[in-house]
Amino acid sequence: MSDETQQQPRTRSGAGAPAETREIPLPSHAHQWRAFWVCVSVAALTILDLTKVNVALPSIEDAFGSGSTALGFIVSGYVLAFGLVLVPMGRLGDQRSRRALFIVGLSLFTLMSLVCALAPTIEILLVGRLVQGIAAGIQMPQVLGIIQELFRGADRGRAFGRFGAIIGISTALGPTIGGLAIAVGGAADGWRLIFWMNVPLGLIAIGLAIFLLPKLHKRSRKPLSLDPFGIVLFGLAVLSLMLPFLFTTGSPDDNPLRWWLLVVFVLFAASFITWERHYEASGRAPLIPLKLFRITSYRNGTLIVATYFTAMPSMFLLTTLYLQGGLDLEPVYAGMVTIGFALASAVTSWIGGSLVNKLGRPLVVAGIATVLVSLIGLVVIALVAPPEWMPWLMAATMTVGGLGGGFVISPNQTLTLAEIPVKQGGVAGSVGQLGQRIGTAIGTAVAISLFYATIYRESGSRPDLVVFHDAYAFGMLSAALFLAVAFLIGLIDMSSRRRGRRPRKQAR
Numbered sequence: 001m002s003d004e005t006q007q008q009p010r011t012r013s014g015a016g017a018p019a020e021t022r023e024i025p026l027p028s029h030a031h032q033w034r035a036f037w038v039c040v041s042v043a044a045l046t047i048l049d050l051t052k053v054n055v056a057l058p059s060i061e062d063a064f065g066s067g068s069t070a071l072g073f074i075v076s077g078y079v080l081a082f083g084l085v086l087v088p089m090g091r092l093g094d095q096r097s098r099r100a101l102f103i104v105g106l107s108l109f110t111l112m113s114l115v116c117a118l119a120p121t122i123e124i125l126l127v128g129r130l131v132q133g134i135a136a137g138i139q140m141p142q143v144l145g146i147i148q149e150l151f152r153g154a155d156r157g158r159a160f161g162r163f164g165a166i167i168g169i170s171t172a173l174g175p176t177i178g179g180l181a182i183a184v185g186g187a188a189d190g191w192r193l194i195f196w197m198n199v200p201l202g203l204i205a206i207g208l209a210i211f212l213l214p215k216l217h218k219r220s221r222k223p224l225s226l227d228p229f230g231i232v233l234f235g236l237a238v239l240s241l242m243l244p245f246l247f248t249t250g251s252p253d254d255n256p257l258r259w260w261l262l263v264v265f266v267l268f269a270a271s272f273i274t275w276e277r278h279y280e281a282s283g284r285a286p287l288i289p290l291k292l293f294r295i296t297s298y299r300n301g302t303l304i305v306a307t308y309f310t311a312m313p314s315m316f317l318l319t320t321l322y323l324q325g326g327l328d329l330e331p332v333y334a335g336m337v338t339i340g341f342a343l344a345s346a347v348t349s350w351i352g353g354s355l356v357n358k359l360g361r362p363l364v365v366a367g368i369a370t371v372l373v374s375l376i377g378l379v380v381i382a383l384v385a386p387p388e389w390m391p392w393l394m395a396a397t398m399t400v401g402g403l404g405g406g407f408v409i410s411p412n413q414t415l416t417l418a419e420i421p422v423k424q425g426g427v428a429g430s431v432g433q434l435g436q437r438i439g440t441a442i443g444t445a446v447a448i449s450l451f452y453a454t455i456y457r458e459s460g461s462r463p464d465l466v467v468f469h470d471a472y473a474f475g476m477l478s479a480a481l482f483l484a485v486a487f488l489i490g491l492i493d494m495s496s497r498r499r500g501r502r503p504r505k506q507a508r
Contacts, residue, residue, distance in 0.1 A: 161353010
């Protein structure tokens, strides 16, 4: 679809589209970017809560005397709730007002941050985190849909470049910010400061959103169509896929029966696909337009980002655990090792937004390869470097990885949504975000399981640092394998694009 085509006003949403909408002319260039920075700032706040809470788990354990399952669910419950509502909320935003849903999700997120900060018991903290995850799932699809609707052509590439830069910074700086909060607030209550900081930031963002976010399309006159049975089947499929991984800790006490839920997932997933095809064939708009996956760029881009996020969060988490447990570094110093990755990825994300329209998928593939080399370098450092040099060498290696990481997320986002109609930008973007959340849950569970299983197996028989060496190496092996899969998918996509161009050249 050309940029000119996208800029033409539409009075109907077209065959198979979610609903009839009437577009409002795009705001001025300056207003576009002001609205963009509001959206991206809120997305950063949402992503930070995926990583900054990790370093607070020991403090929360001391505060409430909670077990490993409850602690794990403080992180995994947020991811689970986030993932469950992403696609339905993306669908709803496409049909109704993305601006209104963005403000609703942000308001709920801010309120639940206050609840978590004041939580007197672990149970209230868990409920607050679950609802906070739901709020994040409401607002994140609207961010992607609004960016898709605000910008066209080269401006869209630049916008996603900046989006990727901010998200990369947020992902990598989360542990550092969490560690600083604990250092400032103290070991007993520093974890509460992690949630308190969201409250003033959220209130400021709500005010800015009300005044700066434009109304990009008018409300449809058609009845709301959300495919309720499809939502139920979709939710059960996501739940049964994520739960067995979320409850994997690496402990010998992990219940092996949880893996039977994957059989349940296959049944629900098959039922969901069958229902969606039937629903669409009857002339109604399905929850997820399965025709989107016939678009090669969208299908491959979604697979790349899902497998990439299966590796990356676990790489950060394992490095933090290794530095804290193996080298006895304070949380703030362990988190600071990732700063180089954040800064480097911010720079290359910004650059990548301008280069992606010229270089295309090879830019993403080169970025994944660089991250993979960096990951292998981290493991080599952990195995052979002197302990006093490890944090510095790991920080330098992380910086190299960040240079590659910036060429992955935002360029891939641009390529993935390049052929998607603007009116389906919310649901298309939310499916990609769902892939990231599922990938994060699965990758983290696999890596943590290997990490702690090695510690349980080798503790008492070998020196502590050697035990953590081995645990780190086994955990990082899983991340390396997932990155290798993302690299392979990128190569396949490059090959298919070359084959797709040949017949047209010959026909000329």
